[in-house]
Amino acid sequence: xxxxxxxxxxxxxxxxxxxxxxxxxxxxxxxxxxxxxxxxxxxxxxxxxxxxxxxxxxxxxxxxxxxxxxxxxxxxxxxxxxxxxxxxxxxxxxxxxxxxxxxxxxxxxxxxxxxxxxxxxxxxxxxxxxxxxxxxxxxxxxxxxxxxxxxxxxxxxxxx
Numbered sequence: 001x002x003x004x005x006x007x008x009x010x011x012x013x014x015x016x017x018x019x020x021x022x023x024x025x026x027x028x029x030x031x032x033x034x035x036x037x038x039x040x041x042x043x044x045x046x047x048x049x050x051x052x053x054x055x056x057x058x059x060x061x062x063x064x065x066x067x068x069x070x071x072x073x074x075x076x077x078x079x080x081x082x083x084x085x086x087x088x089x090x091x092x093x094x095x096x097x098x099x100x101x102x103x104x105x106x107x108x109x110x111x112x113x114x115x116x117x118x119x120x121x122x123x124x125x126x127x128x129x130x131x132x133x134x135x136x137x138x139x140x141x142x143x144x145x146x147x148x149x150x151x152x153x154x155x156x157x158x159x160x
Contacts, residue, residue, distance in 0.1 A: 009061055009065055009155070009156075009159050009160075010058050010061035010062050010065065010072075010076075011058075012155070012159075013057050013058065013060075013061040013151060013152050013155040013156075013159075014054045014055070014057050014058040014061065015054075016057075016151060016155060017050075017053040017054050017056075017057035017058075017147065017148050017151040017152070018050045018051070018053060018054035020053070020147075020151060021048050021049070021050035021053040021054070021144060021147055021148075022041050022042070022050045023041055024047075024048060024147075025040040025041060025043065025046045025047065025048075025050075026038050026040045026041055028040075028046070028047045028048075029046065029047075045136055045140070046136075046140065047139070047140045047143055048140055048143035048144040048147045049084075049087050049136045049140045049141045049143070049144030049145075050144065051083050051087055051144070052080070052083060052084050052087060052136075052141050052144030052145055052147075052148060053144040053145075053147045053148040053151065054148065055076065055079050055080035055083045055084075055148070056080050056144065056145050056147075056148030056149055056152075057148035057149070057151045057152040057155075058076050058079075058080070058148075058152075059073060059076035059077045059079075059080050059148075060148060060149050060152035060153070061152045061155065061156070062076050064152065064153075064156050084141050084144075084145070087136045087140075087141050087144075088136055088137070088138050088141050
């Protein structure tokens with residue numbers, strides 16, 4: 001069983017794609033903002049989409065090893081489409097809503113401070129800030145798509 005797991009090309013290709021996509025986010029963010037932030041390695045959003053890279057590399061690896069007509073390829077492809085749709089749709093809009101909610105909370109807190117004429121801010125520990133970067137711009141998913149294919153092709157060349 002462990003031997004089979006260690007030789008599972010689609011699994012390792014997908015894991016490597018998601019890890020590499022996450023690692024690429026920090027240099028990409030530096031290229032854009034001129035500020036190193038290694039926290040991007042753990043962020044769910046950003047360029048490229050690591051979730052898209054993972055599922056597209058999985059589908060590509062299955063296509064390379066089992067063929068485009070296999071049931072496994074069909075399943076992985078449908079999974080990839082759902083993940084890409086979710087990344088640009090539901091998750092992206094949830095992140096946009098979180099940004100608005102965070103701004104409303106900040107504005108409301110400021111209003112209370114002005115109304116009460118307090119000299120000190122309320123404790124920030126009591127306030128939970130929602131994650132604003134949850135989903136992806138379509139270009140980030142597009143880049144993740146091609147990144148996943150690229151990783152699968154390179155892994156296939158190395159593996160076989």
